[in-house]
């Protein structure tokens with residue numbers, strides 16, 4: 001497992017809590033989503049109602065969980081969290097729902113992985129604020145109706161395409177999070193470095209930001225690594241030179257691409273003559289699932305102009321060919 005893969009996984013450690021912005025003003029980036037959500041929150045406050053249910057979608061580490069907490073804070077309500085694969089039995093969901101109070105948020109991460117049986121319970125809860133659950137089995141079996149406070153479901157997903165139509169239709173909005181610009185990530189790194197008391201200059205924080213694959217979670221993790229490195233190898237102050245040395249040790253290139261990104265691009269270049277090649281063939285070659293390629297890796301590669309999606313398949317761009325040292329005339333022109 002490479003550094004990026006482990007870093008993309010959720011960790012709810014202490015440091016993640018310290019670094020998590022609590023209000024919209026402390027949260028750089030995602031301007032459109034923030035603006036829409038803050039209107040949504042204000043309106044609910046003015047009417048003193050629960051907000052409508054909504055979905056936050058986008059690649060891991062971009063701030064879906066953070067935004068759910070911010071919305072709860074800004075609304076002045078509580079939040080309970082769970083995740084799709086964890087909710088196995090109707091009782092798990094019932095327990096969560098009945099622990100809420102009016103206006104609270106129920107945040108379900110990886111909502112596309114919610115078992116279908118649980119999802120069905122959730123529908124009546126979302127729509128009419130009750131659930132019917134079965135008590136006992138066999139002859140004693142009976143159904144009991146539980147009323148539920150007027151809550152707001154916030155579902156997070158990296159795979160919007162896998163969210164069922166009934167679930168989506170019960171949500172008022174779907175907000176898509178985008179990768180962050182280097183400037184936005186620079187602000188995030190600066191803010192985080194102050195919070196973890198890591199002294200660094202501007203160039204160093206920009207370097208960390210530029211190598212973070214557009215992703216705040218990666219930026220924060222790289223920052224921690226750079227701080228450790230500077231503490232052990234120098235006096236703790238992070239200069240550009242130190243940041244570069246520390247980041248090079250993790251095999252993170254200056255474009256911020258991770259090993260899977262590079263594997264995908266190299267596969268297309270060298271195994272499939274620069275494309276066009278179908279996503280299934282790429283998936284088999286790199287040993288990753290099609291869905292993960294499409295929703296976690298490809299969006300960044302496409303946004304940054306490394307990869308092009310055409311009708312006949314995926315093709316690498318000229319920029320990628322130059323990076324990999326592939327000669328133009330060896331391949332189909334793109």
Ligand code: ADP
Nearest residue numbers: 016019020028060061062063064065066216217
């Ligand atoms: P997701 O739920 O989308 O996987 P999280 O909300 O857990 O992502 O965010 C991952 C980490 O990145 C958290 O430590 C969070 O504090 C940080 N983070 C995410 N977005 C921002 C942002 N816009 N500004 C500052 N920190 C952020």
